[in-house]
Amino acid sequence: MATLIEPAVIDQMTPIPFKVRSVREELSHTFTLELEPPNGDFTFEPGQFTMVYAFGIGEVPISISSSATREATLLQTIRRTGAVTHALGTLKSGDYVGIRGPYGRPWPMKEAKGRDLLIIGGGIGLAPLRPAIYHAMENRDDYERVVVLYGTRTPDDILFETELRRWGDRTDITTLITVDAADRGWYGAVGVVTRLIGRVGFDPSNATALVCGPEIMMTVTAERLMEGYSMKPQSIYVTMERNMKCGIGVCGHCQFGSKFICTDGAVFSFDEVGHLFDIKGV
Amino acid sequence: MMDIDTLMTTLGGQKFFEGLEPEQMVVLASTAEEVEYGTGVEIFDEGGHADAAYLILEGGVALELDVSHRAHHIVQTLHEGEVLGWGWLFPPHRWSFGARTLEPTRVVRFDAVQLRAAWEADCGLGYEMMKRFAEVMTSRLKATRLQLVDFYGNTH
Numbered sequence: 001m002a003t004l005i006e007p008a009v010i011d012q013m014t015p016i017p018f019k020v021r022s023v024r025e026e027l028s029h030t031f032t033l034e035l036e037p038p039n040g041d042f043t044f045e046p047g048q049f050t051m052v053y054a055f056g057i058g059e060v061p062i063s064i065s066s067s068a069t070r071e072a073t074l075l076q077t078i079r080r081t082g083a084v085t086h087a088l089g090t091l092k093s094g095d096y097v098g099i100r101g102p103y104g105r106p107w108p109m110k111e112a113k114g115r116d117l118l119i120i121g122g123g124i125g126l127a128p129l130r131p132a133i134y135h136a137m138e139n140r141d142d143y144e145r146v147v148v149l150y151g152t153r154t155p156d157d158i159l160f161e162t163e164l165r166r167w168g169d170r171t172d173i174t175t176l177i178t179v180d181a182a183d184r185g186w187y188g189a190v191g192v193v194t195r196l197i198g199r200v201g202f203d204p205s206n207a208t209a210l211v212c213g214p215e216i217m218m219t220v221t222a223e224r225l226m227e228g229y230s231m232k233p234q235s236i237y238v239t240m241e242r243n244m245k246c247g248i249g250v251c252g253h254c255q256f257g258s259k260f261i262c263t264d265g266a267v268f269s270f271d272e273v274g275h276l277f278d279i280k281g282v
Numbered sequence: 283m284m285d286i287d288t289l290m291t292t293l294g295g296q297k298f299f300e301g302l303e304p305e306q307m308v309v310l311a312s313t314a315e316e317v318e319y320g321t322g323v324e325i326f327d328e329g330g331h332a333d334a335a336y337l338i339l340e341g342g343v344a345l346e347l348d349v350s351h352r353a354h355h356i357v358q359t360l361h362e363g364e365v366l367g368w369g370w371l372f373p374p375h376r377w378s379f380g381a382r383t384l385e386p387t388r389v390v391r392f393d394a395v396q397l398r399a400a401w402e403a404d405c406g407l408g409y410e411m412m413k414r415f416a417e418v419m420t421s422r423l424k425a426t427r428l429q430l431v432d433f434y435g436n437t438h
Contacts, residue, residue, distance in 0.1 A: 122433055122434060123433065123434035151433070151434075152434055153432070153433075153434040153435070157434065178359075180429045180432070180433070180434070181355070181356070181429070182355075182356045183353040183354060183355055183356065184344075184346065184353055184354040184356065184382075185353070186356060187321075187384045187385070188359075188384075189342070189359045189361070190344065190356045190357070190358050190359045191358045191359060191425055191429065192425050192428045192429055192433075194425070194428075195425055198363075199361055199362070213433065213434070214433050214434060216431060216433055217433045217434075220428060
């Protein structure tokens with residue numbers, strides 16, 4: 001019988017059950033699922049995402065936050081924002097979720113070889129950047145200076161804090177944290193994340209920036225790098241999120257200008273999408 | 283106390299003073315001294331008399347606002363290479379915020395009365411320095427506005 005849908009598409013739309021090994025509460029509204037692939041094998045590249053299905057509730061796109069090479073399990077860090085993510089947050093060890101993917105264009109780790117790597121995260125935007133940070137640390141000789149800058153709301157909102165502090169102790173990468181608001185007792189930086197850029201040494205003419213966070217944070221960060229340091233938009237990468245449904249460029253829900261976030265992105269260079277940030281409603 | 287040549291070398295290495303003429307640097311250095319603070323030291327108090335300008339050479343300083351019946355709120359932190367304070371520029375010469383060190387901190391302290399007098403006497407120098415301070419003010423204002431936006435209130 002003839003069908004309108006290609007079998008390959010049906011395959012890609014079928015979630016595979018992954019067992020929940022653990023659920024870790026990261027922050028008050030953020031948790032990480034540790035998932036076991038059914039055959040113990042799941043390959044992806046830093047920056048890719050999966051569609052995570054809470055059975056009977058719905059499916060959401062979630063960035064992968066684990067190392068692409070180090071662990072046999074898959075980590076997905078999720079903020080409780082709606083029905084699906086709240087349902088995912090109630091899962092316990094031994095439960096199952098459906099996974100499709102990995103999908104999307106990864107961070108340009110190969111293209112950034114031999115260059116300074118400037119990794120700038122805001123809020124939960126650190127989660128999609130973590131695989132890139134792991135990659136840079138695991139392949140340290142591939143890059144010149146590696147800088148991690150992280151901004152968030154308050155000291156209580158620092159994601160992966162223990163790990164950030166550990167990275168801060170390393171001499172082969174520079175890690176700085178800032179918060180937007182704090183009371184006395186916080187001995188770190190206070191101010192927007194872009195203010196950290198001036199405190200680190202890097203070569204703007206030979207640097208690649210990976211930026212992830214709320215759109216306004218990515219916009220002001222990219223503008224600061226371009227206006228303040230003459231970085232080219234082609235050297236600045238951001239990762240976008242929209243209302244993704246199919247994840248494979250079929251449904252069109254995640255259309256962003258002439259791009260589909262799920263297949264053309266979710267990682268884009270700023271010259272590809274920067275102009276779209278200024279258009280209301282895109 | 284440091285001699286003027288050492289101070290000029292110190293100031294000359296700072297981006298804020300880049301491009302100034304040697305004779306202008308002499309004038310500025312003659313109003314300055316280098317000061318070191320330990321951690322948690324109040325450099326100046328909110329509402330206090332603003333009698334100096336500072337440039338941070340090393341360390342970090344928190345600008346704090348004393349909110350009634352609450353803990354001190356840190357508005358912003360300043361670090362190496364940044365100027366601290368402009369309350370001394372305009373009457374009534376009061377600090378809008380308090381400044382407290384976050385770690386051992388080394389600064390250059392400029393005497394406000396001497397600095398204002400030097401700028402009045404040499405309007406070229408005064409204008410140049412006002413432009414530099416205005417740029418810092420604009421940049422800090424922009425940063426503060428972005429802080430108020432609350433970027434991370436609705437992150438994905």
